[in-house]
Amino acid sequence: MPDLFEIIETTRSMRRLKPDPVPDELISKILQAGICAPNGGNSQRWRFLVIKDRKIKEAVQVLYKRAFDETIGPRYLASEPPPGVTRERYLRQHAAVSYLTDHFHEAPVWIVACLEDGANPGRAAGASIYPAIQNMVLAARALDLGTTLTTRHLLYEKEAEMALGLPRGVHSYAILPIGYPMGKFGPVKRGALAEIVYQDRWGEPYRGV
């Protein structure tokens, strides 16, 4: 198994997934990694919904696609490539985003990461679930499974959470569609550290890079 830094550096969003089933044992390992994450006061108000039911996935995919057609797709095309990403690569990313949009429901397993109400309000709202989500993303990579952290369903939060059958007082923060990837992992593309890390005073270059 690759070492932790290699896993981190090669965990890119894997949007093209095979429909082949993923053993429950691997999904359990991913979930176990998720709940090792820090969370406020160790109150563990997280809940995870594993979805394999095609009908439920299809109902959410309709909303996911609507959000792409109406909002995300046009915004993507109108935006400049992010730091460290060439235009050509950005267009490839857009094609992959569009692919996942059309095939979201075909991923054999979803993990829906949820929190019960009563966790941190305001800016810290997702702080007790996103560490668990990232642990699961990295664990999937370590097991040679692909996934992408997705939150787009939240553009139709009420409808999506109804389709997911969430009870009152529980909210979803991300859906991880998981499957064996068609492509290769990593490396991720980011801007240079020197552009974004300061030392002592805002704007003064950090001298460690």
Ligand SMILES: Cc1cc2nc3c(=O)[nH]c(=O)nc-3n(C[C@H](O)[C@H](O)[C@H](O)COP(=O)(O)O)c2cc1C
């Ligand atoms: C909060 C958040 C929400 C995201 N939502 C989506 C999404 O709904 N659909 C998607 O295809 N990717 C989504 N992503 C993945 C990002 O687009 C991706 O991480 C980013 O473009 C960097 O690419 P990389 O992960 O391949 O390095 C999301 C990422 C984050 C952190």
